[in-house]
Amino acid sequence: MEMSFKGITIASMAFAMSLTLFVANAADPNPLQDFCVGVPDPHAAVGDTNNLLRxxxxxxxxxxxxxxxxxxxxxxxxxxxxxxxxxxxxxxxxxxxxxxxxxxxxxxxxxxxxxxxxxxxxxxxxxxxxxxxxxxxxxxxxxxxxxxxxxxxxxxxxxxxxxxxxANAVFGSTPPILEDVLTKGFQVDEKVIGALRAQFRPSDQPDFHSYI
CATH class of the missing domain: 2.60.120.10 (Jelly Rolls)
Structure with missing residues (x-):
């Protein structure tokens, strides 16, 4: 009986441990403390709208x-x-x-x-x-x-x-997404994709064809 009880206990622990592997949080975890004193940034300012998006x-x-x-x-x-x-x-x-x-x-x-x-x-x-x-x-x-x-x-x-x-993620990624993915995904030709990439590609990023 003692061996049987130990076996059941070990099996139960193993089952419980296996369940923990599949636990997922759909939101932020509960706070670990009530609050945290932060240092404000005195240089924070209103957003500068002098850009293409205005x-x-x-x-x-x-x-x-x-x-x-x-x-x-x-x-x-x-x-x-x-x-x-x-x-x-x-x-x-x-x-x-x-x-x-x-x-x-x-x-x-x-x-x-x-x-x-x-x-x-x-x-x-x-x-x-x-x-x-x-x-x-x-x-x-x-x-x-x-x-x-x-x-x-x-x-x-x-x-x-x-x-x-x-738009930034799709057309400005480094390295660029393969052209066939975008032309087929958006149902447009290469010229349209090229024009969009030119708008969102960082200025220091090489042309798409240098990656393939």
Whole structure:
């Protein structure tokens, strides 16, 4: 009986250990401490919108602001000139709540690969005080459709929400994605892909053909 009991105990422990190998967290882990005192950056400033997009997002996450460490939140300020755009992008680790402080924005997100087929756009024109929520991991954007500058704040449900800018990732990768992947994936010819690469490729990156 003693040997049988030991055998059952060992088997139970082994089973429990095997289960731990398959544990996955869908969100940030629980805080390990109540808070962390951070040192603010006195040089932080409003975003410079003097660029091709005519917008700038300034992210405040645990990396830049250590006081957010373990708290599971982050935020950003986005400035838009008239016609400025925060281009299609996604946050792999957090949903986002956008609050318009000034101006008029057109904002939206796209659901991907629905069970019934297709990809659905949810969009709305936002005015001062309006709120829009972008679900975690979905491509979304904002465009200033007003004639004056616009400002918005965004709150995230993760201390490091992450950022994937679609066009930069696809057309500005190093080394470049194989041309056949892009021409077939986007159903366009090589000239279109070449023109897009020229817009997003870092200035010091060699031409695509030098990689193959």
């Amino acid at each position: 917008s700038r997002a300034v992210m405040v996450n645990a990396t830049l602001f250590p006081a957010l460490n373990t708290l599971g939140v982050a935020m950003a300020r986005i400035d838009y000139e008239a016609g400025g755009v925060n281009p299609p992008h996604l946050h792999p680790r957090a949903s986002e709540m956008l609050v318009v402080l000034e101006g008029t924005l057109y904002a939206g997100f796209v659901t991907s690969n629905l069970q019934a087929g297709g990809n659905r756009l949810y969009s709305k024109v936002l005015n001062k005080g309006d709120i829009f929520v972008f679900p975690q991991g979905l491509i979304h954007f904002q465009l200033n459709i007003g004639s004056t500058p616009a400002v918005a704040n965004a709150a995230f449900g993760s201390q490091t929400p992450g950022l994937v800018t679609v």
